[in-house]
Amino acid sequence: MIYQRYFKSGQKVxxxxxxxxxxxxxxxxxxxxxxxxxxxxxDLTLPYGPNAVAQYPFSxxxxxxxxxxxxxxxxxxxxxxxKPLAANRIRVLVLPDLQMFQRRTQPRLDCTxxxxxxxxxxxxxxxxxxxxxxxxxLTNTRQPVPLQGxxxxxxxxxxxxxxxxxxxxxxxxxxxxxxxxxxxSKAPICALAEIIWTVEKNAEGTVHAGMQFIDxxxxxxxxxxxxxxxxx
Numbered sequence: 001m002i003y004q005r006y007f008k009s010g011q012k013v014x015x016x017x018x019x020x021x022x023x024x025x026x027x028x029x030x031x032x033x034x035x036x037x038x039x040x041x042x043d044l045t046l047p048y049g050p051n052a053v054a055q056y057p058f059s060x061x062x063x064x065x066x067x068x069x070x071x072x073x074x075x076x077x078x079x080x081x082x083k084p085l086a087a088n089r090i091r092v093l094v095l096p097d098l099q100m101f102q103r104r105t106q107p108r109l110d111c112t113x114x115x116x117x118x119x120x121x122x123x124x125x126x127x128x129x130x131x132x133x134x135x136x137x138l139t140n141t142r143q144p145v146p147l148q149g150x151x152x153x154x155x156x157x158x159x160x161x162x163x164x165x166x167x168x169x170x171x172x173x174x175x176x177x178x179x180x181x182x183x184x185s186k187a188p189i190c191a192l193a194e195i196i197w198t199v200e201k202n203a204e205g206t207v208h209a210g211m212q213f214i215d216x217x218x219x220x221x222x223x224x225x226x227x228x229x230x231x232x
Contacts, residue, residue: 006070006098007034013044013068018078026135027221029214030056030064031173031194035089042066042079045089047173049122052088056124064092074103106158109228113157114150114181114188115164119174127175131192131215134177138187139217150181150188157228159221161212162193168207170198176211182227189223191216 007013015030032044046052058081067076076099079092120127155164162178174195179188192215198207213221 015064018063042092048124053084074101106160107228108158112154115153116179118177121174134190159224163210165206165208168205170207189220
């Protein structure tokens, strides 16, 4: 019933770990697509390369919040990791706690800020490890970290993601490790972002990419929220 009414094969969903809880202050997501299911379980395909399952620390009975859009609303349900089905597919048990909610529109801002980023196709594990190290250094330091090489970049920013142009080719699910300098005399924000969509921009191969933050510290999201509010 839950599968047939609210979920369809091929539907894009998001996973947020519930237990063990993420390290303090950390907000993390995983993307997946629904690859079949029943009233009791979903089969999910992960978009992070041919060995995507090995790039995330899944464990038996690990619970996640699974969210998606349906009927013009947000929907979420608790699922529990059961087993791998293939190198990029998993099966999760669906619990009977479906909720529907109104998604809050996130304010967005067109702005120019300093940006540095590294792209990594099919390298979720390595990029997550690098993000954890960098985010820990940047959020725990008492003094601004002297970093160079930031290029002014015109972009669109929200607490949940970023849109800007980059050199193609670029594909959905490609991971970018980003440093964002808000020009507020504080350490740069470090975030791990996943490309959600791309649009070719010109004949030189530049593409416009929409990215979702999949790993970012909560305090950095609050900094972005204040930055947007102060600029509008």
